[in-house]
Amino acid sequence: MHDVIVVGAGPTGCYAARELAKLGYGVLVLEEHTEVGTPVHCTGVVGVELYRRFDLDRSCIQTRLASARFLSPSGQSFRVASPQPSALVVDRRHFDQSLARQALAHGASFLLGARAERVSTTDQQSVVHATCLGDPLVFSARLVILATGTDECLTHQLDLARKSTPCMLGGQLFVESLSLDEVEIHLSPSLAPGGFAWAVPANGHGARVGLIASREPRTRLLNFADALEARGAIRRNGAKMTCRPVPGGPRTPSYGDRVIVIGDAAGQVKSTTSGGIYYGLLGAEAAVRSAHEALRLGDLGAARLANYEQSWLKHIGREQRTGRTLRRLYANLTDRDMDALFWLTRRTGIPRLLSQLRFDWHTAGLLTVLWRDVLGAVTGAAREHTGITAD
Ligand SMILES: Cc1cc2nc3c(=O)[nH]c(=O)nc-3n(C[C@H](O)[C@H](O)[C@H](O)COP(=O)(O)OP(=O)(O)OC[C@H]3O[C@@H](n4cnc5c(N)ncnc54)[C@H](O)[C@@H]3O)c2cc1C
Numbered sequence: 466m467h468d469v470i471v472v473g474a475g476p477t478g479c480y481a482a483r484e485l486a487k488l489g490y491g492v493l494v495l496e497e498h499t500e501v502g503t504p505v506h507c508t509g510v511v512g513v514e515l516y517r518r519f520d521l522d523r524s525c526i527q528t529r530l531a532s533a534r535f536l537s538p539s540g541q542s543f544r545v546a547s548p549q550p551s552a553l554v555v556d557r558r559h560f561d562q563s564l565a566r567q568a569l570a571h572g573a574s575f576l577l578g579a580r581a582e583r584v585s586t587t588d589q590q591s592v593v594h595a596t597c598l599g600d601p602l603v604f605s606a607r608l609v610i611l612a613t614g615t616d617e618c619l620t621h622q623l624d625l626a627r628k629s630t631p632c633m634l635g636g637q638l639f640v641e642s643l644s645l646d647e648v649e650i651h652l653s654p655s656l657a658p659g660g661f662a663w664a665v666p667a668n669g670h671g672a673r674v675g676l677i678a679s680r681e682p683r684t685r686l687l688n689f690a691d692a693l694e695a696r697g698a699i700r701r702n703g704a705k706m707t708c709r710p711v712p713g714g715p716r717t718p719s720y721g722d723r724v725i726v727i728g729d730a731a732g733q734v735k736s737t738t739s740g741g742i743y744y745g746l747l748g749a750e751a752a753v754r755s756a757h758e759a760l761r762l763g764d765l766g767a768a769r770l771a772n773y774e775q776s777w778l779k780h781i782g783r784e785q786r787t788g789r790t791l792r793r794l795y796a797n798l799t800d801r802d803m804d805a806l807f808w809l810t811r812r813t814g815i816p817r818l819l820s821q822l823r824f825d826w827h828t829a830g831l832l833t834v835l836w837r838d839v840l841g842a843v844t845g846a847a848r849e850h851t852g853i854t855a856d
Contacts (some may be wrong), residue, residue: 467606468760469495470593472581472619474501476557477728477745478612479564480519484753489712493604494565494573495595497580502561505561505706506637508665508673512824515743516553519750522563527668528554533648537798537807538655543816544647551824554667555742570804584609584619584724591723593740607723608765610754612717612749613777614729615710625726630713630789633660633739636673636682637707638690641700642672651689652803659796660739662689667843672699677739680797682708711739713792714785715778720755720770727752733777735825736788743825744781751776787828791835809843 469485471478472498484491492806498504498830510530516523530553565575579597591609597851611619620626651662660677662685667673674693676686686706693699716732719725727733734741755773759765762835798806810816815834822830 466590467491467604469608469610469756470495470581470591470604470609471612472500472584472593472605472640473611473612473614473616473728473730474565474577474814475614475728475745476564476742477733477749478610479561479568479757481610481612481753482573483564483568483747484750485571485712485756486583487569488570488753488757492568492573494568494575495579495581495604496575496577499578501565501575501577502558504707505557505639506635506709507557508637508663508675509560509667509742510552510665510740511552511555511742511749512552514614514823514825519746522560522567525555525560525563526553527556528666530554530648533650535807536649536651536653538653539804539838541804541807541811543807543811545816545819547820554665554673555766556668560742564712579615581619584611584623584851586721586723590631598856604735607727607760609724610752610756611724611726611730612728614732615712617838620716620726620730623724625721625724626716626731629716629726629732630736632710632712633677633679633740634682635660635677635685637673637675638692638701638704640672640674640690640704641670641702642666643697643700645672645693645698648661652755652807653800654798654803655800656685656689659706659792664693677711696762712741713739715782717778718773719777722766722767723765725752725770725773730776730850732785733781734785736785736792737828737831747780748777750779781844784826784828787832791831803829809846812846813841820841826827 468490468849469492471482471494482492482494529550536542579595581593583594590605593604645666649664657676657678659679662676665673669701712732712734716734719731727748728745733744759769763826
């Protein structure tokens with residue numbers, strides 16, 4: 466029997482496997498794909514804090530980002546820049562594979578091409594029924610960690626992660642950059658309802674073009690890429706699109722008897738941007754702490770593992786709640802509203818204020834900008850328009 470079976474070799478599964486193997490536990494990772502890190506469905510933009518907090522391979526960093534241009538539906542724009550890079554672009558394939566290699570080096574085992582079909586738990590063990598290249602296999606462990614991303618098959622079976630915020634849909638294309646010299650964030654409700662579109666120059670002549678929306682991401686992303694191509698910013702070269710759901714916020718419960726859920730599967734993402742690498746690793750870190758304590762005490766019941774959920778919600782729950790509120794406000798805006806907001810933003814010092822926000826913890830700052838500065842600008846413009854003077 467293994468100490469821990471991790472299902473899913475994305476960044477959170479590989480990180481949890483690495484840390485538990487380091488602590489001396491016998492860890493088996495099951496991954497349905499035959500190669501870790503593929504297919505890539507992620508742009509790989511992370512805040513610099515990720516590398517400060519976690520021991521990660523720096524050779525995965527492709528680009529350092531110190532600025533971004535925000536564009537409105539009618540093409541108005543403003544630039545947010547900071548003196549030092551606040552974000553990085555990592556090569557996701559390399560990132561996942563590097564974590565997997567480190568987990569292997571610490572003694573974890575990986576079985577690739579193995580899809581976990583069913584998980585059941587008893588007082589004594591967790592049992593995982595898998596299929597590996599067509600063959601049925603059964604494994605047992607003291608604890609199972611589900612790091613299955615947005616594949617809800619196993620969490621549904623176990624009645625976990627059932628309380629959740631609706632997912633958005635994300636799509637991405639790897640393209641050739643012709644004249645993209647800076648990250649572009651397109652905030653256009655008709656292009657990406659409830660979400661946004663981006664173009665991120667990455668390594669050399671490469672760029673990632675993507676979009677998150679509440680519906681029809683494929684057609685919308687193709688339209689967006691067509692517009693960038695028509696502008697001469699990128700060349701598609703027949704790039705293949707990857708599309709998948711992105712969680713909108715926490716999914717609970719994220720633990721049960723002998724089971725822990727981490728990463729996207731537990732909705733550990735930023736509710737504003739749906740970025741999940743950093744919050745997923747924070748969740749995985751909390752999971753490793755709880756698992757270590759429970760394995761040491763030999764008590765892997767749900768009551769003992771409850772501290773895992775308390776811990777990650779305490780860390781990122783508030784940011785997620787505020788992010789969801791902002792996202793709901795944002796989802797009600799029309800293209801005209803967005804253009805008006807851009808007009809206001811460009812007339813004020815808001816871009817400078819935005820550049821001071823922390824990449825991974827930005828909601829409180831955004832709320833302040835919204836209430837104090839946008840509202841101030843609106844009332845100022847109204848006074849100018851009506852001739853009403855301030856007291
Ligand atoms: C278009 C797009 C762009 C994104 N860009 C960013 C970004 O720039 N920055 C950022 O921070 N986040 C980004 N994200 C989100 C980020 O990709 C996820 O938050 C992150 O991958 C979550 O990691 P994870 O380990 O939880 O899950 P995943 O990376 O999804 O890994 C889950 C793994 O589990 C495997 N699996 C699932 N079910 C089973 C099973 N039953 N048996 C065996 N294996 C199984 C899957 O094959 C997969 O390998 C983006 C997402 C999308 C869709």
